[in-house]
Amino acid sequence: MKLIYSTASPYARAARIFVQELGLSEQVEEVFRHPFENPTELIEANPLCKVPCLIDDSGNALFDSQVICEYLDAQAGNRLFNEINNDWHLKTLYSLTRGLLDSAVAWQQDKMRAELQSDFWQERFIKSIDRGLDYLEQRLNELPKNFSAIHINLIAVLDYLDFRHAEYQWQTKFSKLKDWWLSYKEKPSIVATQPKA
Incomplete structure (x- = not known):
């Protein structure tokens, strides 16, 4: 492949x-x-x-x-979606992480328009990320016990925010989420795939 x-x-x-x-x-x-x-x-x-x-x-x-x-x-035997596939609540949390990725990427795309970027859309993207991260921070104990697709997407979102939107400073806004992220950031798969230009 x-x-x-x-x-x-x-x-x-x-x-x-x-x-x-x-x-x-x-x-x-x-x-x-x-x-x-x-x-x-x-x-x-x-x-x-x-x-x-x-x-x-x-x-x-x-x-x-x-x-x-x-x-x-x-x-590989359905390991990373296993706990999610038969649980509508976890499917919803997974969908939220995908939506957060979409908002963070769209925010970057609007930034790339330089003087043409939209204040309206910038605020929309930031507010949706604010709400989404807050929602997840309050539900960290509801995530699958084993490392899963939700974990992967959420880590990808948080690292992308640091990579493209450092001014957002999510780590100062969401301390519980930061502690959660710190517990995974040294995993070999996470270290090996850090975003870069």
Whole structure:
């Protein structure tokens, strides 16, 4: 299998953490491509030219990080979605982490518009992140006991906020969330996939 990724994408990072946590590193070749450069290999696999994109051993492309992560998890015996799949509350918390990723990335995309960025949308993104992180901070004890897809997405969100939105200073706003994050930040899969430009 081949996983096309970029080092800045939190979605691609989640997929890369899945690869490592599931022990699939020898089966999955990771290939860096910058989507803004419109690489032919990525466009041919994913018409949206987005990362991550997984090409399986038959040459079929899977895209969208959730699809890829669920596929990888299925290949390895359903370990990271196991507690989530049959629990609607946990599915909702997982969906919230995906929504937080969407807000954080959209906030960055609006920032990149420089003088054209929208104060209205900037505030919308920040407020949604405020509320989402507060909601999760109050429910940390409800997360799966074992390291899961929720943990992976939430770590990806928090590290992406540090990477792209350092001024947000989530660590000073959410002390319980910070303590939770500190307990996982040295995991090898987390260290190895830190976001970078």
